[in-house]
Amino acid sequence: MKPYFNLEDMSQIMIGAFALAVPVSFSEEAWNLGPSLPLLNLLLIFALSILFLGFFAYESVFRGDIKRRIAAFVSRLFLAYFIAGFVAVLLLVAMDKFPLIFEPIVAIKRLIVITMPASMGAIIVDGFDKE
Numbered sequence: 001m002k003p004y005f006n007l008e009d010m011s012q013i014m015i016g017a018f019a020l021a022v023p024v025s026f027s028e029e030a031w032n033l034g035p036s037l038p039l040l041n042l043l044l045i046f047a048l049s050i051l052f053l054g055f056f057a058y059e060s061v062f063r064g065d066i067k068r069r070i071a072a073f074v075s076r077l078f079l080a081y082f083i084a085g086f087v088a089v090l091l092l093v094a095m096d097k098f099p100l101i102f103e104p105i106v107a108i109k110r111l112i113v114i115t116m117p118a119s120m121g122a123i124i125v126d127g128f129d130k131e
Contacts, residue, residue: 005079009126016125017084018091021118025091034109042112049116053077053123060127080126084118085111 024030037045057076058064066073088111092098100107 005075010079010083012125012128013080013083013122014087017087017118017122019125020121021084021088021091021114024117025088025095025097025114030113031097031110034111034113035106037109037113042109045116046112049081049119050077053080053119056120056123056127061123076126077123080122081115081119084122085115087122088114088118 034042054073054077057073057080058066061076062069062073089098092107092110092114097110098107
């Protein structure tokens with residue numbers, strides 16, 4: 001595994017996030033689900049996202065060897081989730097479904113719901129050419 005994060009990695013994460021965020025972000029169910037979920041459920045969705053990102057990255061991207069690369073592992077998870085969230089924001093803004101100024105809670109809730117599948121796509125595509 002490369003010890004650094006480069007433009008190729010970022011583009012792979014963005015493409016993977018886009019591939020799974022598009023069908024979800026165009027769904028009215030996702031727009032309505034986010035605002036209707038209680039905080040505990042949203043936290044569970046976020047935690048599940050990080051958990052599954054971690055499992056996949058550990059096994060596929062890092063091949064089960066993170067002993068000397070814990071910082072790289074954690075930063076990869078953070079970057080994958082953050083970039084997937086950025087892609088989700090772009091899509092929601094493009095569809096005028098990210099009311100951050102007028103309804104920030106609704107915007108953040110939608111973001112969490114749509115970033116979950118986007119982050120899975122991001123880490124899967126990121127893992128294609130590792131090791």
